[in-house]
Structure formats: structure tokens, C-alpha cells
Amino acid sequence: xxxxxxxxxxxxxxxxxxxxxxxxxxxxxxxxxxxxxxxxxxxxxxxxxxxxxxxxxxxxxxxxxxxxxxxxxxxxxxxxxxxxxxxxxxxxxxxxxxxxxxxxxxxxxxxxxxxxxxxxxxxxxxxxxxxxxxxxxxxxxxxxxxxxxxxxxxxxxxxxxxxxxxxxxxxxxxxxxxxxxxxxxxxxxxxxxxxxxxxxxxxxxxxxxxxxxxxxxxxxxxxxxxxxxxxxxxxxxxxxxxxxxxx
Amino acid sequence: xxxxxxxxxxxxxxxxxxxxxxxxxxxxxxxxxxxxxxxxxxxxxxxxxxxxxxxxxxxxxxxxxxxxxxxxxxxxxxxxxxxxxxxxxxxxxxxxxxxxxxxxxxxxxxxxxxxxxxxxxxxxxxxxxxxxxxxxxxxxxxxxxxxxxxxxxxxxxxxxxxxxxxxxxxxxxxxxxxxxxxxxxxxxxxxxxxxxxxxxxxxxxxxxxxxxxxxxxxxxxxxxxxxxxxxxxxxx
Ligand SMILES: Nc1ncnc2c1ncn2[C@@H]1O[C@H](COP(=O)(O)OP(=O)(O)OP(=O)(O)O)[C@@H](O)[C@H]1O
Ligand SMILES: Nc1ncnc2c1ncn2[C@@H]1O[C@H](COP(=O)(O)OP(=O)(O)O)[C@@H](O)[C@H]1O
Ligand SMILES: [Mg+2]
Ligand SMILES: [Mg+2]
Numbered sequence: 001x002x003x004x005x006x007x008x009x010x011x012x013x014x015x016x017x018x019x020x021x022x023x024x025x026x027x028x029x030x031x032x033x034x035x036x037x038x039x040x041x042x043x044x045x046x047x048x049x050x051x052x053x054x055x056x057x058x059x060x061x062x063x064x065x066x067x068x069x070x071x072x073x074x075x076x077x078x079x080x081x082x083x084x085x086x087x088x089x090x091x092x093x094x095x096x097x098x099x100x101x102x103x104x105x106x107x108x109x110x111x112x113x114x115x116x117x118x119x120x121x122x123x124x125x126x127x128x129x130x131x132x133x134x135x136x137x138x139x140x141x142x143x144x145x146x147x148x149x150x151x152x153x154x155x156x157x158x159x160x161x162x163x164x165x166x167x168x169x170x171x172x173x174x175x176x177x178x179x180x181x182x183x184x185x186x187x188x189x190x191x192x193x194x195x196x197x198x199x200x201x202x203x204x205x206x207x208x209x210x211x212x213x214x215x216x217x218x219x220x221x222x223x224x225x226x227x228x229x230x231x232x233x234x235x236x237x238x239x240x241x242x243x244x245x246x247x
Numbered sequence: 248x249x250x251x252x253x254x255x256x257x258x259x260x261x262x263x264x265x266x267x268x269x270x271x272x273x274x275x276x277x278x279x280x281x282x283x284x285x286x287x288x289x290x291x292x293x294x295x296x297x298x299x300x301x302x303x304x305x306x307x308x309x310x311x312x313x314x315x316x317x318x319x320x321x322x323x324x325x326x327x328x329x330x331x332x333x334x335x336x337x338x339x340x341x342x343x344x345x346x347x348x349x350x351x352x353x354x355x356x357x358x359x360x361x362x363x364x365x366x367x368x369x370x371x372x373x374x375x376x377x378x379x380x381x382x383x384x385x386x387x388x389x390x391x392x393x394x395x396x397x398x399x400x401x402x403x404x405x406x407x408x409x410x411x412x413x414x415x416x417x418x419x420x421x422x423x424x425x426x427x428x429x430x431x432x433x434x435x436x437x438x439x440x441x442x443x444x445x446x447x448x449x450x451x452x453x454x455x456x457x458x459x460x461x462x463x464x465x466x467x468x469x470x471x472x473x474x475x476x477x478x479x480x481x482x483x
Contacts, residue, residue, distance in 0.1 A: 035418075036386070174413070
């Protein structure tokens with residue numbers, strides 16, 4: 001589904017992403033792990049089109065999307081959330097999700113009808129909020145949510161885009177421990193049900209081993225391991241980079 | 248008692264965020280507030296630093312009633328705060344962001360107990376970022392700078408909101424170890440909002456569980472780990 005080839009990104013003179021190559025298959029859940037500053041978010045930004053690479057190639061469903069705009073990529077089926085949440089702070093939680101759905105159904109161009117005219121869309125938005133357990137807060141504005149709930153809303157919005165491939169940058173960071181696994185259960189069951197593929201950035205290795213089919217380890221812009229969670233976690237260089245354990 | 252919160256009530260619009268919360272932090276003590284999303288952890292810290300209003304109750308810090316003091320005065324009195332979402336000044340460099348803390352307290356008697364080397368010691372990753380604009384940092388790097396900026400105030404009480412979130416495992420363990428030094432070297436008490444009991448148990452001497460704006464437990468983090476009912480409440 002996704003093919004990344006020889007991808008390089010420089011910021012000024014510094015190489016942040018260094019000849020990265022990997023693939024994601026159509027129904028795969030892949031975790032992207034690595035130390036702070038390894039380049040994980042940068043890689044997500046390159047795939048979602050929020051920044052452009054210095055060189056290399058990104059293919060999605062056999063089409064070259066290396067330089068396509070973020071909007072084009074969303075249209076093709078690539079959605080994402082944000083590590084630092086990205087919400088409309090003057091619109092209610094319900095409207096945040098409705099906006100995503102309107103854009104999916106191409107209703108934005110007919111924006112002169114009041115939003116609540118679209119009953120089916122409103123119901124769908126409520127169902128999505130329900131799925132993520134935050135529907136009773138639907139009338140609130142994002143600034144009045146706890147940080148964890150903002151994070152959950154941001155992920156719910158990425159799902160509302162009905163993509164084929166979803167990029168999740170630390171969807172559980174800021175979510176309370178007791179709810180982390182619940183959020184992951186929701187995300188993963190939605191992905192499996194809709195037969196989507198997904199790339200998740202995550203620091204908590206318990207979550208990584210419980211929920212991913214495959215793990216990519218990024219360190220200083222290079223992929224140093226790619227494989228099943230239990231294999232990757234046994235690699236000496238991975239243990240050293242993630243936990244400081246020396247062989 | 249160094250920090251004493253008495254029967255604090257906090258209401259914003261029609262929502263009752265905190266209900267009659269009372270808690271204490273001793274000099275050089277590390278205390279952890281544990282609770283789920285939306286329980287009120289951040290709101291307690293925001294009340295202590297003066298970002299949220301309290302309708303009732305009292306906050307006493309170092310024998311002064313600070314309940315209606317401005318945030319600025321609270322900072323000058325020795326309270327520092329590292330928010331959950333870092334809040335760096337985006338167009339300033341890392342160095343400027345951290346030094347801001349030192350400049351602010353340079354005219355108080357607390358000045359001088361912090362320097363950049365101390366920040367590098369806790370977070371080695373920041374050393375090479377020092378000239379970088381804050382808006383180019385990764386999420387975890389921002390977090391480290393935000394905590395360092397709080398410490399640069401040479402505070403006697405540090406409020407840390409979910410400081411371990413978004414940090415990679417190696418940085419989490421280095422930072423837990425560093426907390427003891429923050430206490431010893433800077434002589435500061437720490438009030439930490441944290442949702443992970445295991446992280447809390449690593450560092451905290453005492454803890455409170457908050458649930459729907461009410462404090463429902465006070466004790467050692469280890470007591471939570473041994474109590475199935477409490478553990479269920481805060482998650483595994
Ligand atoms: N404009 C820039 N100029 C120079 N360096 C940059 C710029 N933007 C990002 N970087 C650096 O690139 C590196 C990778 O950043 P990125 O946000 O991808 O990290 P990350 O792996 O997502 O880390 P975290 O786990 O902390 O979120 C970081 O060290 C960051 O400081
Ligand atoms: N500015 C605000 N306006 C309205 N409600 C708020 C505001 N800030 C927090 N709340 C509400 O107060 C409760 C506690 O939030 P918070 O202190 O952020 O929780 P925690 O940090 O424990 O996750 C939540 O229900 C949240 O929605
Ligand atoms: Mg990141
Ligand atoms: Mg909080």
C-alpha cells in the first residue's frame with residue numbers, strides 16, 4: 001500500500017531523515033518507535049505531505065505522491081492525527097468531527113445550509129464520538145477538555161476522514177494510563193473492521209508489543225530494525241537505544 | 248506545612264472542576280497527584296500557579312496566603328510550573344527559553360542555584376539544541392526544555408504536569424533519577440500530576456488520588472499498587 005524509497009530530509013545542513021526505506025501492507029498495523037528527536041514525526045509529516053523531502057520517493061497505492069499536497073493525499077486516503085493536537089478551538093467537539101465528515105462527503109462547497117440540517121452526518125459524528133467514549137462532551141469547546149480528551153478527539157477526527165491508511169503520532173500520550181489500552185482497543189478494532197492500514201508512533205513498549213503486527217525502529221533518522229515486535233525487542237542495538245541496556 | 252490547600256473549589260462556567268480539595272506538600276517532598284483523564288489533576292496545578300480561579304478555599308504557600316495573588320507574584324515567591332503541553336516561546340531559542348527563568352528570579356535571593364549545566368545533566372539531549380528555535384523541536388525535546396525552564400527559576404516548589412508523557416523510556420528513567428537531585432540540589436519540593444501509578448511509585452514519597460474533582464485517597468503510591476480497588480480506579 002505504502003512504499004517509501006531512499007527518503008532523505010535535511011533541515012539546513014542537518015540530515016534528519018537518512019535514506020529511509022520501508023513498506024506498509026494493506027491491512028497492517030506498524031509501530032514506529034525511537035528516542036526523542038529520532039525523526040518519527042518528521043517521517044509522518046513527509047508521508048502526510050506537511051513537509052516535502054529533500055530527495056527520495058513515496059508511493060501510495062502505486063501512485064507517486066512524493067510531492068502531492070496534503071489535501072490530495074487525504075483525498076487518496078491518507079489521514080493523520082497530530083502529536084500536538086490540532087483542533088478548531090471555537091467550534092464544539094461535535095462540529096470538529098462534523099467538519100471532517102462534511103469534507104469527506106464533499107459538502108463543504110455547499111456550506112450555506114446550516115450544519116444541523118445534515119441529520120445523518122450529525123448522527124455519524126455522534127457515533128464516532130461514542131466509539132471513542134467522549135460523546136457526552138459533544139457540546140463543549142476543545143479548550144475546556146482535559147489534555148487526554150483532546151488527544152482522543154484528534155484521533156477520532158483522523159478516523160472521521162475515512163481513510164485507507166492512517167498515521168497516528170503518539171495517540172496515547174497524554175491519555176491517562178487507565179485509558180491508554182482502551183483507546184488502543186478502540187483504534188485497533190476500528191482499523192481491523194474497516195480493513196485499514198496504520199502507522200502508530202508510540203513510546204510505551206507494552207502497547208507496541210500488544211497491538212502491532214510489525215515494528216520499525218528509527219534512530220537518528222535511520223531505520224535500524226524492522227520486524228515482528230518480539231524479534232525487534234530482542235535486538236541488542238534496539239535494547240541499547242531504547243532502554244540504555246548494553247549487551 | 249510548606250504548601251497547604253484547604254477546601255479548594257474551582258468552577259469554570261457551569262462546571263464544578265474541583266470540589267473541596269485539600270492537600271499538603273512538605274518542604275523537599277515529592278508528592279504525586281494520580282487520576283484519570285479529566286479527574287482534575289491539571290486543574291489543581293493551575294490553581295496553585297494562579298491560572299484558574301478558586302471560588303472557595305485557601306492556598307497557603309510558605310506561610311503566605313497566595314489564594315488571590317497574581318501568577319507572576321507566585322513565581323517570584325518560588326513556585327515554578329511546567330505545563331502538560333510545554334508552552335515554550337516558539338520564536339526564542341532553547342537557551343533563551345531556559346534563561347528566561349534565570350532572568351526572572353535574578354533579583355531574588357533564590358538566584359544562582361541553577362545553571363545550564365544542570366539542565367544538560369538531567370537531559371543530555373538538550374546540549375546540542377541550545378541555539379535552536381523552540382518551534383523546531385520535537386515533542387519530547389520541547390518537554391525537556393519546558394521542565395528545564397521551570398527549574399531555571401530556582402524554585403522551592405515545582406509543579407510538573409504529566410512530565411513523563413512523550414518522553415522515551417530512557418529519558419523517563421534518567422528523569423526519575425534526577426528528581427531526587429532536584430530535591431537535594433535545588434532544595435525544591437515537587438508536586439507532580441501523573442496518570443501512571445508505576446511512574447509515580449518510582450519517584451513519589453506520598454500520593455493523592457483525585458477522581459471527578461475530589462480527593463479520594465492519600466497515602467504511599469505502593470499502597471495503591473497493592474490495593475486492587477484503587478488500582479482499578481487509576482488503571483494498570
Ligand atoms: N527546522 C528544523 N531545523 C533543525 N532541526 C529540526 C527542525 N525540525 C526538526 N528538527 C529536528 O529533527 C529531529 C527529529 O524531529 P521529530 O519531531 O521528527 O522527532 P520525533 O522522533 O518525533 O521525536 P519525539 O519522540 O520527541 O516526538 C529533532 O531532533 C528535531 O529537533
Ligand atoms: N477551562 C476549562 N473550562 C471548562 N472546563 C474545564 C476547563 N479546564 C478543565 N475543565 C474540565 O475540568 C475537568 C478536569 O480537567 P483537568 O484538570 O484538565 O483533568 P486532568 O488533568 O486530571 O486530566 C475536566 O472535566 C475538564 O473538561
Ligand atoms: Mg514526535
Ligand atoms: Mg491534565
